[in-house]
Amino acid sequence: MRNKEDPNRKNIENQIKILSESVELSNDAIVTTSLDGIITSWNKGAELIYGYPAKEVLGMPMAILDPPILVGETKELNELIEFEEQINNYETLRLRKDGKLINVSLTLSPILDDSEKLIAVLIIARDITKSKMAEEKLMKSEELYRIVTEQTGQIIYNYNLIADKCSWAGAIEEVTGYSFEEFRILGKYIWITKIFPLEEPGIIIKPFTKRISGDRFSEELKFKRKDGTFIYIENRGVLLKDDYGHPYKAVGVIKNITDLKNALDKIEESETKYRSFVQNFHGIVFQFDENFAPVFLDGAVEGITGYREKDLTSRDGWREIIYPADLTLVLKEEEKVQNFSSSGYVNIEYRIKHLDGSIRWINEILQKIYRVNGKHVLYQSTLYDITERKETEKFLVNIETARKKEIHHRIKNNLQIISSLLDLQAEKFDNRKFIEDSEVKEAFRESQDRVISMALIHEELHKGGKIDTLNFSQYIEELANNLFFTYRPGNACITFDKDIEKDIFFDMDTAIPLGIIVNELFSNSLKYAFKGRNKGEIIIRLSGGGKTGGNIDSIEGRKNEDCNGSIFILSVSDNGVGIPEDIDIENPNSLGLQLVVSLVDQLDGELELKRNKGTEFTVRFAVPESNNTESAESLLQLADND
Structure with missing residues (x-):
């Protein structure tokens, strides 16, 4: 009679068989060792990972896998398992049969008998060399990424909207004042505790909700730094969306734009001031x-x-x-x-x-x-x-011109009145039967001529276009013509010749004394040069003799030595009887010559007398450039141009 098999035993045997097959088929190395570290079992996975077939390592110490830098590690782990229930995911290095080092993750478990006594050690090893290399590459990549992002001066973030988590990288401490670890701990709470809208910096914003539309976003916000100060930031990035158009992630960059914002504010302020300035x-x-x-x-x-x-x-x-x-x-x-x-x-x-x-x-x-x-x-x-100003200047010039002309007109009239009074006084003496050619009557007549010479200057200024300067060339011709008509002897054939340079202008300080000099010298020739003669000739010459610093040293040595102007020469000559030898030009006796000498000295000039074939008086004098210009000419030109 056959004994029936025990179904429980059969079931256990099946389980053991399945377990044994699973161990053999596993890609992990599954090894057992005795307490003293001798290998007692070795599966196919161990052969793949370590390169040793089972027949070569069974009965060998597990320490053959220890690399030289980790000698004794297996023994230490076996000793440690006596006090630990299990050692999980212990990463270390192991030495393959071909001499290569590999990264493994070990799990060590104790094997107990029925009495819970430790009798062996189970070691499961997984080759993590490839994942370790990938991890190292990732770490290097992340380090490079961290360095690059820090150098940009910006913060880069990756916000998982589904998980509501945020990771950060970049120049975190530079921008925010927080260390990387502090910022990492804050995580998503950065958005609700440190970032505020520009308009309402006290209001908390929820990131990436209704404020953001479209796939890309760009906004200006305020960030509260660790020290409590606020900076302007620009938040720019993209929203990643699923197939249904729902955003699930936001990737972006935060940039400190405080300096730019302040600069733009200053530019805007400057532009506002400029617009205000331009408007006014x-x-x-x-x-x-x-x-x-x-x-x-x-x-x-x-x-x-x-x-x-x-x-x-x-x-x-x-x-x-x-x-x-x-x-x-x-x-x-x-x-x-x-x-x-x-x-x-x-x-x-x-x-x-x-x-x-x-x-x-x-x-x-x-x-x-x-x-x-x-x-x-x-x-x-x-x-x-400046049209209005110019018109005002023109008006004032015209007023000034009219005023000065009126002054010259009144002076001329007053001088003519004085001349008339002198004439009346001379007739009064004549009516009292004074001697006809008495010295008194002659004195009145000479004074009258001098007054007329001055009146003629004011008349020319009143008639002409100039108010401060006189065209002396024209004046001297008119003065000489008047004197010639007044003093010309009745039966004598006296001729008058002129050699006068055109358009010589003098101001009043030069014109009046020079006019009186011409009056005295020309009238003297008419009165005295041709007594007892039936004919004669008088010549008046006036010319510019060059600039100061020329050949007329006698003029340069006088008071005008610092003058930068022009030399002029006036001469009055006749071919008459000549002036008496006893008359000293330096110390004359007659009032007329005394007056001439005095006026030449007033002009800082030089008087020369020649007695060859008649008489010739020559006056050389210098006129400063400032006195020889038409002082009102520029203003008059303004009026003329308009």
């Missing part, structure tokens, strides 16, 4: 490049010129409206500024043609400026409309 600025601002081509134009362009800005922004746009007579002046001043060795400016006044046909006066301040280390040249011009 009643001039025009030009800027030109090194070739004098306009690069910028602003201001009251239409108000001053009538033209639009675009009409004047070409190189010749502005020049086309400059009054033709003034264009040469403007170009000359521009050339002067171009030739400046460094920054400098010129001030120009000229006229422009307004669009409506009127003429406007412009004051331009043109300057040379530099940029970028002085290598690039720019020209800047500020223009103002």
Whole structure:
């Protein structure tokens, strides 16, 4: 009779068989060792990982797998298992049969008998060499990524919207003041505790919700740093969405834009001030490049010129409206500024043609400026409309001219009254039967002539266009003609010749004494030079003798030695009887010659007398440049131009 098999035993045997087969088929190394470290079992997985077949290692110490740098580690682990229930995921190095080192993850478990006594050790090993290499590459990549992102000065984040978790990298401490570890711990709470909208910095925002639309986003926010200060940040990135269009991740960059924001605020403030300035600025601002081509134009362009800005922004746009007579002046001043060795400016006044046909006066301040280390040249011009000022100046000039002419007219009238009074007084003496040619009557007549010579000067000034200077060339001819008509002997044939340079102008300080000198010398020739003769000739000459510093040393040595002006020569000569030898020109007895000597001295001049074939008086004198110019000429020119 066959004994029936025990079903429990059969079941156990099957389980053991399945377990044995599983151990053999496992890719992990499954090894058992005795307590003293001798290998008692070795599966196929161990053969694949370590390179030893079972027959070569059974009965051998497990320590054959210890690399030289870890000698004794297996023994230490076996000893440790006596006190531990299990050692899990212990990563270490093992030495293959071919001499290669591999990374393994070990799990050590105790094997107990029925009495719970430790009798062996089970060691399961997994080859993690490839994953370890991948991990090292990842760590290197992450380190490189961390270095690069830190150098950008920005923070990079990866926000998992589904898991509501956020990871960070980059220049965290530089931007926020927090260390990387502090920031990592804060995680997603950064968004609700440190980041605020610009408009309401006290309001908490929920990241990446209704504020963000589309796949890409860019916004300006405020960030509260660790020290409590606020900075401006720019949050820019992309939203990753699933197949249904629902965002599941946000990847972006946070950048500190505080300096940029402050700079933009300052620019905006400057622009606001500039706009306010331009709105209240009643001039025009030009800027030109090194070739004098306009690069910028602003201001009251239409108000001053009538033209639009675009009409004047070409190189010749502005020049086309400059009054033709003034264009040469403007170009000359521009050339002067171009030739400046460094920054400098010129001030120009000229006229422009307004669009409506009127003429406007412009004051331009043109300057040379530099940029970028002085290598690039720019020209800047500020223009103002000064038409009203010019018209006022013209009005004042006309008033001043009329006033001075009226003064000359009144002086001339008063001098004529004095001349008439002298004439009346002379007739009074004549009526009292004084001797006809008495010295008293002659004195009245000479005084009358002197007054008339001065009155004639004021009459010329009143009639002429000049108010401070006199055309002495014209005056001397008229004075000589009047004297010639007054003193010419009845039966004598006296001729009068002139050699007078045209358009010699003197001011009043020179003209009046010089006029009296001509009066005295010319009248003396008429009265005394031709007594007892039937004919004769008188010649008056006036010419410029050159600039001071020339050949007339006697003039240079006088009071005008510091004068920068012109030398003039006046001579009155006749071919009459000649002046008596006993008359000393340095110390004359007659009142007329005394007056001549005194007036020549007043002019800082030199008087010379020649007695050859008659008489010739020559006066040499110097006139400073300031006295020989027409002092009101510039203002009069202004009035004439308009």
